[in-house]
Amino acid sequence: MGESYERMADAVLRALVADGFEGVSVRRVAASAGVSIGAVQHHFPTKDAMLGAAMDLAADRFRARLAERISPDMPAAEQLAELAAALISADDRDVSVTWLLRLARAAVDEPTAARHRADWLALEDLLRRTIAAAAPDLDDRAAAVELLALLDGLACSVAVEPDRVGGAYAESIARNHVARLLAGP
Known part of the structure; x- marks a missing residue:
């Protein structure tokens, strides 16, 4: 542009x-x-157009950070752990805060909600594919939904109450969850 x-x-x-x-x-x-x-x-x-542009910028920053953390030759389990850690956005509060504001707006504005749903379905699909590659015997869809819900909650906590749930602590929780998930029952 x-x-x-x-x-x-x-x-x-x-x-x-x-x-x-x-x-x-x-x-x-x-x-x-x-x-x-x-x-x-x-x-x-409109202000919603401004919010959309900010979310696009935050998403671009997230993708750049993700590209620094994950290489295609990494084992899928390691990719999943890095993806989970990156989704918490502990390194970039702007991404988390912007996402939270868009989520709040999505609760009352259908176009914002539609865009949020589309983005989160794409993210869930990325998690699902990575989980399937790391652990083919898992129900990858259920595992992706569960993991994304956990990561959403952790990202909220890091953005809103970092004294209670700091970035390093949240990342540890995410990595431990991925390890348990991939270890199976």
Whole structure:
């Protein structure tokens, strides 16, 4: 899209993390990104469009971090453990906070909910395929749903109450769960 679009999306992301959905405004994004109000309105006609752009940016950052952690030649069990640890987003609070804000918005806005469902089905499918490769005898769908639910909860805890559930502790829980899952009954 271009450098100014990326600056605007980053400005939205920073505003979301700092002050939530209510703290995002066209004027604030324009000032932070160093662009005109008209440029922001052109690219983001609604606050939901701003949230979508911030989520896209957060997802891009997550994918980049994931690419650093996982290589295709890793054993599937190790890939699953790294994927689980990365999904907690302990290394990037912006991703977790943006995801939480989108989840809250999804509860009251159907287009946001539809996008969230599509993204999470794709993520569940990635987990399912990785689990199937690591442990072919497991019910990979049930295991993926369970793992994603655990990771969602851990990511929420790390983002909202890091003193109780810090990133290292949450990652340890996720890795231990993956190990137990792959060990079988």
